[in-house]
Amino acid sequence: MAASDKRTHVYLPETLPELLQLYRRKPLASIYAGGTDLLRGVTKAEFALPTEVISLQEIEELHRISRTERYLEIGAAATVARILQIGSNILPPAFYAALHSIGPPGLFSLATLGGNICSVDHVYSIAPLLSIMDVRYEVRRQGHTRWVPASRFRDANGAPALAEGEILTRIRLPLEHWNVQVFRQLGTIHLESTSPLIFCALGKTTKAVLDDFRLTFCGSSPILYRNRELEAELVGRKLPLPAREIDAFLHGVSQGIERTEMPLTPLQLHRATGLTRVLLARMGQPDSID
Numbered sequence: 001m002a003a004s005d006k007r008t009h010v011y012l013p014e015t016l017p018e019l020l021q022l023y024r025r026k027p028l029a030s031i032y033a034g035g036t037d038l039l040r041g042v043t044k045a046e047f048a049l050p051t052e053v054i055s056l057q058e059i060e061e062l063h064r065i066s067r068t069e070r071y072l073e074i075g076a077a078a079t080v081a082r083i084l085q086i087g088s089n090i091l092p093p094a095f096y097a098a099l100h101s102i103g104p105p106g107l108f109s110l111a112t113l114g115g116n117i118c119s120v121d122h123v124y125s126i127a128p129l130l131s132i133m134d135v136r137y138e139v140r141r142q143g144h145t146r147w148v149p150a151s152r153f154r155d156a157n158g159a160p161a162l163a164e165g166e167i168l169t170r171i172r173l174p175l176e177h178w179n180v181q182v183f184r185q186l187g188t189i190h191l192e193s194t195s196p197l198i199f200c201a202l203g204k205t206t207k208a209v210l211d212d213f214r215l216t217f218c219g220s221s222p223i224l225y226r227n228r229e230l231e232a233e234l235v236g237r238k239l240p241l242p243a244r245e246i247d248a249f250l251h252g253v254s255q256g257i258e259r260t261e262m263p264l265t266p267l268q269l270h271r272a273t274g275l276t277r278v279l280l281a282r283m284g285q286p287d288s289i290d
């Protein structure tokens, strides 16, 4: 079905096969999930839409959410409001917090998880966390399905690695027990002058030993910081970590940022290293960071 005016055709496929077939024929069309990113900056005075838009809103399969003992599977077009309804007792606490950060609450019933992940210009609030949670994305085009680790969803320049005709269809989130979960968002994502930072960490500790640890953060550019080797050096360490180990880790973080020329402002760097220091110092302490 297509509704049109002189400039814009809006397609409303009703099934996933219909969507994939349509997108194969029209790979330059814009995918419209909640539209909050796509229509950002559109005003009455300047009403410019892409010439062809394919809406995901009528496709029931893309709105589905299901749960097994091990996974949560979320359709790419499920809205943030629907995902939040699953409840804080089931959603991992850091994921729950990240969902609350996707903008003003008025957006929750429009913005979708898939749209948040696929934004071209930004790494938004949720993707960095998913990249360290071993989340996988189902990506489909007509006749082909692949599963991509969230950590490899973006290419070296930070753009979503979707080939022509490909759609993000499902997000599979393992319900693993991380007893340290941190999500912090500082500044305002769309305002570079506020030096925005998204900071996420996960840890598993047993009997005052660090069994697993993951850390990622990003500033205004769609490039994530992560250093698996440095993380591995902390695994097996006794908690609380001595100051020299924390210093050595932070030194490694700063070196990694320099080496990869990750574009961070001095304030973003200060925030990232400050949060990392507090996190590492408090792990294993009775008042441990959540």
Ligand SMILES: Cc1cc2nc3c(=O)[nH]c(=O)nc-3n(C[C@H](O)[C@H](O)[C@H](O)COP(=O)(O)OP(=O)(O)OC[C@H]3O[C@@H](n4cnc5c(N)ncnc54)[C@H](O)[C@@H]3O)c2cc1C
Residues within 6 Å of the ligand: 030, 031, 032, 033, 034, 035, 036, 037, 038, 039, 040, 076, 077, 101, 102, 103, 104, 107, 110, 111, 112, 113, 114, 115, 116, 117, 118, 119, 120, 124, 125, 126, 162, 166, 167, 168, 169, 188, 189, 190
């Ligand atoms: C005032 C304001 C403040 C905001 N602040 C934040 C914030 O702090 N943190 C944050 O995370 N977000 C923030 N956002 C962004 C908002 O959360 C995103 O706009 C939203 O998550 C995108 O979801 P959507 O469903 O509306 O996507 P859309 O606008 O429909 O799509 C976004 C992009 O993804 C593509 N796309 C969508 N779905 C798919 C799919 N399934 N497969 C392939 N491509 C797809 C679209 O073509 C488009 O390029 C803010 C937005 C506003 C308006």
